[in-house]
Amino acid sequence: MAESEATPKQQFGIQKIYVKDVSFEAPLGATVFAKQWQPKVNVDMNTKNSKVNDENFEVVLTITVTATLDEQTALLIEVQQAGLFLAKGIEGESLRQALGIMAPNLLFPYIREAIDSLAIKGGFPAISLQPINFEALYRQAAQQATQQSVNEMSSESH
Known part of the structure; x- marks a missing residue:
């Protein structure tokens, strides 16, 4: 059997x-x-993903923009942008990175x-969101999760 057939793509x-x-x-x-x-x-930003079937995952990126004037909410926009992604032959940490960074x-x-379009259509100035480094956010969340589990383990042993 050829090596390419043995290794899943x-x-x-x-x-x-x-x-x-x-x-x-x-x-x-x-x-x-x-x-x-x-x-x-x-x-505010949030991402979540869910398995649709063996090879497909839904990833939802949610961003909420709140603009306040004199402590009153003047504008609130929330969008959930979703995608259906094929992840074939990807497992474990590689899959988590694909869903948490690439998607x-x-x-x-x-x-x-x-x-931006919703703000303009609502009569407000454009809202140009700055680029987001999803890899840095993913690494930070992973580091926090590791630290939290270490803290929980040490508190259980006392």
Whole structure:
């Protein structure tokens, strides 16, 4: 048997990219446009993934942008950008990295455009999200999880 037949081929690719959920709120209504637009802007981000079947995974990147003026919410945009990804022959840490780094990197340009477009269509200035280093975030989360498990093990032994 040839070596290429014995070694399973690894594949990672996009099957489908889609918007899973969108929320746009401007709770102050038209009064917000009478105020000087110098908001305090907060951006929260989350990723999650779930197995659809043996080779396909859904990855959802959620970004929530909240702009406040005088301690009041002036603008709230939340977008869940999702993708269906084929992960064939990839397991363990390699699979976790593909779903936690590569997939969000592929989804980010879509969610960035959706948020920017929603802000403009709502009458607000464009929101240009800065690029995100998903690899650094993944490594940081992995390090925190390792540290937390070490802390839990040491507290159990006392």
